[in-house]
Amino acid sequence: MEYPYTLFDLRGKVAVITGAARGIGAEAARMLAAAGAKVAVLDVLEADGNATAASICADGGEAAFWKLDVASEDEVKRVFAEIAARFGGLGILVNNAGIEGTNEPTHQITLEQWQRVIDVNVTGTFLCTKHAIGHMERAGGGAIVNVSSMYGIVGGPDVPPYHASKAAVRMMAKTDALLYASKGIRANSVHPGYIRTPMLEHVARVSGQGEALFDYLAGQTPAGKVGEPRDIAAGILYLVSDAARFVTGTELVIDGGYTAR
Numbered sequence: 001m002e003y004p005y006t007l008f009d010l011r012g013k014v015a016v017i018t019g020a021a022r023g024i025g026a027e028a029a030r031m032l033a034a035a036g037a038k039v040a041v042l043d044v045l046e047a048d049g050n051a052t053a054a055s056i057c058a059d060g061g062e063a064a065f066w067k068l069d070v071a072s073e074d075e076v077k078r079v080f081a082e083i084a085a086r087f088g089g090l091g092i093l094v095n096n097a098g099i100e101g102t103n104e105p106t107h108q109i110t111l112e113q114w115q116r117v118i119d120v121n122v123t124g125t126f127l128c129t130k131h132a133i134g135h136m137e138r139a140g141g142g143a144i145v146n147v148s149s150m151y152g153i154v155g156g157p158d159v160p161p162y163h164a165s166k167a168a169v170r171m172m173a174k175t176d177a178l179l180y181a182s183k184g185i186r187a188n189s190v191h192p193g194y195i196r197t198p199m200l201e202h203v204a205r206v207s208g209q210g211e212a213l214f215d216y217l218a219g220q221t222p223a224g225k226v227g228e229p230r231d232i233a234a235g236i237l238y239l240v241s242d243a244a245r246f247v248t249g250t251e252l253v254i255d256g257g258y259t260a261r
């Protein structure tokens with residue numbers, strides 16, 4: 001049977017994915033490239049970022065790596081202009097770069113520790129969106145996805161600046177959805193539950209819990225397991241594709257049922 005519309009076809013689109021050297025961002029880069037997008041892999045990690053872009057190209061996709069700190073406006077502006085020049089535009093932005101920051105209670109967090117998480121997770125999202133809008137207008141529209149967290153929706157008794165940052169990018173997607181809807185630019189957020197990535201593996205290591213942390217998190221999740229990067233990448237693919245052309249300002253929770261309770 002043939003369906004008359006091609007829903008997940010990104011051929012002819014240019015996608016910028018921040019924090020794409022590894023984890024969820026790297027998987028989203030692979031998935032969007034497989035759907036036909038030209039993918040700009042952005043990250044502070046040069047070796048991993050180059051490896052992600054190279055593996056996409058080796059598999060027949062089109063990708064290139066740029067070293068970029070999302071918290072630096074000069075870098076964001078310059079790199080986005082380079083991407084648009086090299087790939088012929090810029091129509092998709094996935095604001096995925098993020099750090100978890102120090103795990104201390106609020107009264108023990110220094111201003112510097114607070115500020116670094118906000119700089120990367122919130123200001124980085126602001127700067128990348130700010131410098132993508134003009135390119136999207138020239139492309140006749142666009143799609144932005146802010147990678148938030150289930151902790152942008154429900155509370156958790158740890159990492160205070162992280163949770164604050166994830167709630168902020170959730171609302172920033174709604175504001176941008178309203179500001180730019182008339183220009184054909186959509187903005188949405190995705191809200192991962194526990195996903196096995198280098199970020200969570202780092203938490204498992206520094207907390208001394210190791211594999212027991214993943215068993216614990218699986219037990220906390222109604223689906224009975226921790227998710228994988230492809231579970232989140234699939235939501236990102238949906239939101240940036242034509243399948244979601246009437247979807248803007250919404251939040252897609254992918255958490256194995258954690259927030260359903």
Ligand SMILES: NC(=O)c1ccc[n+]([C@@H]2O[C@H](COP(=O)([O-])OP(=O)(O)OC[C@H]3O[C@@H](n4cnc5c(N)ncnc54)[C@H](O)[C@@H]3O)[C@@H](O)[C@H]2O)c1
Nearest residue numbers: 019023024043044069070097098149192194195197198199
């Ligand atoms: N893993 C989870 O359980 C989980 C759950 C909810 C939300 N998230 C969110 O998903 C996103 C991806 O997380 P992940 O688990 O893949 O983490 P990760 O640490 O594996 O990957 C994050 C990437 O962002 C990059 N990065 C960090 N600071 C940067 C900066 N200033 N500029 C550019 N790149 C930078 C890192 O180098 C890394 O490659 C994050 O925003 C995270 O908060 C993850």
